[in-house]
Amino acid sequence: MNSTVGLSSRHKFAYTWPLAWGVAFAVVAFIWIGGDLWQWAVKAPKELTWKVEALGSCTSVRLCVTGFFKFMVSNEAYIFPWTFKEFTRFVAACIEFPYQIIRSFLASGFTIPLSGGESWQSPPISWLGLTVVLTAVAYRLRDWKLALMVFLCVAYLAVFGNWESAAITLSSIAVAVPIGIVFGALIGILGYRYEKFERAITPILDLMQTVPIFAYLVPVLFLFGFGPVSAVAATVIYAMPPMVRITMLALKTVPLEIKEFGKMVGCTKRQMTWRVLIPAAAPGLMVGVNQVIMLSLNMVIIASMIGAGGLGFDVLASLRRQAIGDGLEAGIAITLIAIVLDRLTQAWASRSPAPHHETKPTLLQRHKNLMLALLILVGTTAISFVAPFFAQWPEQFEISTGQFWNDLIKWININFFDELEAVKVFLLLNVLKPVKAFLLALPWPGVLLFLALAGLQLGGIRLAILVVSCASFILITGQWTKAMITVYLCGISVVIAAMIGITIGVIASRYPVLKRSVLVFIDTLQTLPSFVYLLPVVMLFRVGDFSAMVAVVLYALPPAVRYTLYGIQQISPSLIEAAKTSGCTKRQLLTKVQFRLAWPEIMLGVNQTVMFALSMLVITALVGTRDLGQEVYIALTKADTGRGLVAGLSVAFIAIITDRLISAAAKKRKQALGL
Amino acid sequence: MRRLLQSAILAGTVALFTYAPIASAEVESTDPIKITWHDWTGQFITATLVGEMLKSMGYNVEFVPADYIAQFVGLESGDLHVAVEIWETTGKDALEASLATGNTVDLGETGMDAIEEWWYPLYMKEKCPGLPDWTALNDCAEAFSTPETHPKGRYLGGPVTWSGYDDERAESLGLNYEVVHAGTDAALFGEIESAYQRQAPILAWVYAPHWAPAKYEGEWVEFPRYTDECYNDPAWGSNPDMAYDCGKPRGWIKAVGWAGGEDKWPKAYQAIRNFTIDNATMAALIIKVDLEGQSVEDVVAEWLAENESTWKAWTM
Numbered sequence A: 001m002n003s004t005v006g007l008s009s010r011h012k013f014a015y016t017w018p019l020a021w022g023v024a025f026a027v028v029a030f031i032w033i034g035g036d037l038w039q040w041a042v043k044a045p046k047e048l049t050w051k052v053e054a055l056g057s058c059t060s061v062r063l064c065v066t067g068f069f070k071f072m073v074s075n076e077a078y079i080f081p082w083t084f085k086e087f088t089r090f091v092a093a094c095i096e097f098p099y100q101i102i103r104s105f106l107a108s109g110f111t112i113p114l115s116g117g118e119s120w121q122s123p124p125i126s127w128l129g130l131t132v133v134l135t136a137v138a139y140r141l142r143d144w145k146l147a148l149m150v151f152l153c154v155a156y157l158a159v160f161g162n163w164e165s166a167a168i169t170l171s172s173i174a175v176a177v178p179i180g181i182v183f184g185a186l187i188g189i190l191g192y193r194y195e196k197f198e199r200a201i202t203p204i205l206d207l208m209q210t211v212p213i214f215a216y217l218v219p220v221l222f223l224f225g226f227g228p229v230s231a232v233a234a235t236v237i238y239a240m241p242p243m244v245r246i247t248m249l250a251l252k253t254v255p256l257e258i259k260e261f262g263k264m265v266g267c268t269k270r271q272m273t274w275r276v277l278i279p280a281a282a283p284g285l286m287v288g289v290n291q292v293i294m295l296s297l298n299m300v301i302i303a304s305m306i307g308a309g310g311l312g313f314d315v316l317a318s319l320r321r322q323a324i325g326d327g328l329e330a331g332i333a334i335t336l337i338a339i340v341l342d343r344l345t346q347a348w349a350s351r352s353p354a355p356h357h358e359t360k361p362t363l364l365q366r367h368k369n370l371m372l373a374l375l376i377l378v379g380t381t382a383i384s385f386v387a388p389f390f391a392q393w394p395e396q397f398e399i400s401t402g403q404f405w406n407d408l409i410k411w412i413n414i415n416f417f418d419e420l421e422a423v424k425v426f427l428l429l430n431v432l433k434p435v436k437a438f439l440l441a442l443p444w445p446g447v448l449l450f451l452a453l454a455g456l457q458l459g460g461i462r463l464a465i466l467v468v469s470c471a472s473f474i475l476i477t478g479q480w481t482k483a484m485i486t487v488y489l490c491g492i493s494v495v496i497a498a499m500i501g502i503t504i505g506v507i508a509s510r511y512p513v514l515k516r517s518v519l520v521f522i523d524t525l526q527t528l529p530s531f532v533y534l535l536p537v538v539m540l541f542r543v544g545d546f547s548a549m550v551a552v553v554l555y556a557l558p559p560a561v562r563y564t565l566y567g568i569q570q571i572s573p574s575l576i577e578a579a580k581t582s583g584c585t586k587r588q589l590l591t592k593v594q595f596r597l598a599w600p601e602i603m604l605g606v607n608q609t610v611m612f613a614l615s616m617l618v619i620t621a622l623v624g625t626r627d628l629g630q631e632v633y634i635a636l637t638k639a640d641t642g643r644g645l646v647a648g649l650s651v652a653f654i655a656i657i658t659d660r661l662i663s664a665a666a667k668k669r670k671q672a673l674g675l
Numbered sequence B: 001m002r003r004l005l006q007s008a009i010l011a012g013t014v015a016l017f018t019y020a021p022i023a024s025a026e027v028e029s030t031d032p033i034k035i036t037w038h039d040w041t042g043q044f045i046t047a048t049l050v051g052e053m054l055k056s057m058g059y060n061v062e063f064v065p066a067d068y069i070a071q072f073v074g075l076e077s078g079d080l081h082v083a084v085e086i087w088e089t090t091g092k093d094a095l096e097a098s099l100a101t102g103n104t105v106d107l108g109e110t111g112m113d114a115i116e117e118w119w120y121p122l123y124m125k126e127k128c129p130g131l132p133d134w135t136a137l138n139d140c141a142e143a144f145s146t147p148e149t150h151p152k153g154r155y156l157g158g159p160v161t162w163s164g165y166d167d168e169r170a171e172s173l174g175l176n177y178e179v180v181h182a183g184t185d186a187a188l189f190g191e192i193e194s195a196y197q198r199q200a201p202i203l204a205w206v207y208a209p210h211w212a213p214a215k216y217e218g219e220w221v222e223f224p225r226y227t228d229e230c231y232n233d234p235a236w237g238s239n240p241d242m243a244y245d246c247g248k249p250r251g252w253i254k255a256v257g258w259a260g261g262e263d264k265w266p267k268a269y270q271a272i273r274n275f276t277i278d279n280a281t282m283a284a285l286i287i288k289v290d291l292e293g294q295s296v297e298d299v300v301a302e303w304l305a306e307n308e309s310t311w312k313a314w315t316m
Helices: A002-012 A016-033 A061-073 A084-108 A127-141 A144-159 A163-193 A195-210 A213-224 A228-239 A241-252 A256-264 A269-298 A300-305 A311-320 A324-349 A368-383 A402-441 A444-459 A461-476 A480-510 A512-527 A530-541 A545-569 A573-581 A586-623 A628-637 A641-673 B002-017 B041-056 B071-077 B088-100 B166-172 B185-198 B228-232 B266-274 B279-290 B296-306 B308-315
Strands: A111-113 A119-121 B033-037 B061-065 B082-087 B104-121 B153-157 B177-181 B204-208 B218-220 B251-258
Touching (some): A016 A444, A084 A228, A127 A324, A127 A368, A144 A324, A163 A241, A163 A300, A195 A241, A195 A641, A213 A586, A269 A300, A269 A324, A269 A512, A324 A512, A402 A480, A402 B185, A444 A461, A461 A641, A480 A512, A480 A586, A480 A641, A530 A586, A530 B185, B033 B041, B041 B061, B041 B082, B071 B088, B071 B104, B071 B251, B082 B088, B088 B104, B088 B251, B104 B185, B104 B266, B153 B166, B153 B185, B296 B308
Antiparallel strands (some): A111 A119, B082 B251
16 A cells, blocks of 8 residues: 555656756756855855844854853852752762772772871782783683683783873773763663653754764863863763663563563563563663773773873873874774773673572672682782782883884885875865865855755655754854865765775675674774874875875774675575576676665665764864864864854764765665665 | 672772872972873973972872863863963963953963974975075975965964964965964974975974974074064054064963962962973973983983972972
């Protein structure tokens, strides 16, 4: 029934869309040609301001936001019985307390005052002890392979002299991750229980994930004060949304039979949630936990800009003195921590359930391993009083590959700069500059018209309204030009990243051997902080749009590869067989069968590529772009809340527009394919 | 097991609550003085020097990384207490605005002299013999050009947030140059390093005290000397219609503190006011850290040991 309606309407409107697009193009071309007559349409409008001071005493969106935050941190905003600032400072103190304890354990040791003004400094946990324990945990959870890997990763931190910084980084991660998980899960459960709540928080989650972090660093600083606590708070904001989403999804996908069973045995609502739903959804929830850990580690460098210290600070400090190698080593340390935490949590999630005991075991029996681990930690830490080797890997045995990397870049720079320059100049003059000029010349009413049409065609009137209002926000806050530069840089980078990524994905899907190394490569690329490769890119390509593009392409590549690979692999083998038996050549198989069937997944990959590119764009402001990213960055350094948030929201809206349009297109396509 | 854990937590809690008052009791307050840490080596050294000096007097000191401009919010609210390097060249406006609130106090000049100007490596003098005089720049525009800017020269300025009025300067002096802004300090010196390795043309913003003028042989361009009128009065200078037709100001580097600290740690604030160090000394320390790879702590400790009589006098 449905399909016949769809079919007839499609026949009826077969010419409507091309016609509409034709008219739109004609209108835009008309405005463009008559440029002088339509000044208001061709020139990007200035920020909208108003004279009437109805909303407080501000006269533009930007100033209103700034004013709002000034009000919040002043002593006039109350959350009974405190002022708002007292409240946030109280929250900050609650975060600070566990952070200081963990940090003392891991990095700085405790200072215990003795009588007479003297004090006694306890050492932090011995690196040797922690390495042994983590390796043993890995062995216990999985096998010796995982144990070896964990051992190598942790030993790297000690041998390369990153231990102390890693311990500081780990302290803030150890506070941020549990907060992110617990609150994420709780909000997720609420969202699952109350549909209205879910609908209310979904757009907020979208914004939390798409507003660049730089944009909310300043408000966070205002509210939580300078130092590690603000860094933890910013990390939580950034890392929590996936946990909320995944919790809601995991709870929804709990099989109906299990829910029915819970009802039959007479569970109360609370029992139902905690005893039935959560355990049943555990595997899904673990994906969320994993995401929180990964995203928290992504934040390490940015968090160090507002006082987190640790490895992120080391990376930035090395880059500042042009020590590429040292920066790379510290960056790899972050990647390794991510890998260890990721593998350990995954192994823990998929561990075999504990054997059921008939007799109640004693405390010692139940926690034999835990006791042993504690014993090792306490023992090695105690020994570190007398044996310095236990306290710290001896400095003279530290390895550094720093010089090697510096020399490598220097060698490339001296020998290949001209070749690289030729490629760069060609692309710059023939691709980047024309596209930029074209986008900047597009009249804004035309862009709004195109967006409205695309929204209508792909998803109907609601989508059209959404995308047009998002774009209008950018327009009235006076950021049109910068937004267009953002679109240009991001667009070109995405096209290139998608081309390279899809190609790699297709090739890798054919050769299993290649697939493995490709996966390792993109995993590394994704967890290695982008700051590490920003500097070499600048050295080889100079400050400017091209360097920014290279960095964005590198960063946005992984999802394109991953989703293509996944899309091609999930095609059922019987379909491939069928195509082969009906005589497809390899090429036909790829273009006519695999590509078409994997199209929705590839589109999702492209969608993710756009999201990654946009989040990276803010970081490329550090190499001197002139887009919204720069706007956000300037606002950060000037501590201008309104400016930063407005520019950040504009980036988020560009992301939302692209995301909604691409998702709608993928959905349509999927329906057409009958999947 | 549980008891062990409990006692560990108890010990930790005790340690934490009694964390601060470990120093000797002769100072006014043992609450930690929070000194900010920014993102360049010279500042780390100054901050560590000041911090160690205060520690030797019996104060507790904490170093808090904070952004150069963003820190004023913290200094005004008392979250942060002392910033040791505010440069007249880049931070004057922010400093004056902050002092005007009454919540911060001027802790005096550090004795260092900030230089910021257009800079080129010495090997460029062969291609452009008229340098360092600024009038030679236009003749050499092509020598300083890149394919993107050709035939205009290319000048790599600092991050937009450093201000510096380079776009205005180029226009006002009629320089045939395109001003490109590096996003960060690291990117700026990354490009200089790259060019220097290849002995390629580069014209960029270099400042002192910094390791760059020591590592790379080069000179600053000599513009008409800066005066206040040049920036404020368009009529001044070679261009009658525009301001900024001169070089950048050279100037003081000051320390600034939270106003509340004046009553809380008066002796510490006085010691910071007494503190003074010159460009040459600072440059030598920066080189030890950035080019010879020593740690900031070691370099500072060495200097303190060698110059004890100097800095002890500041603490009296």
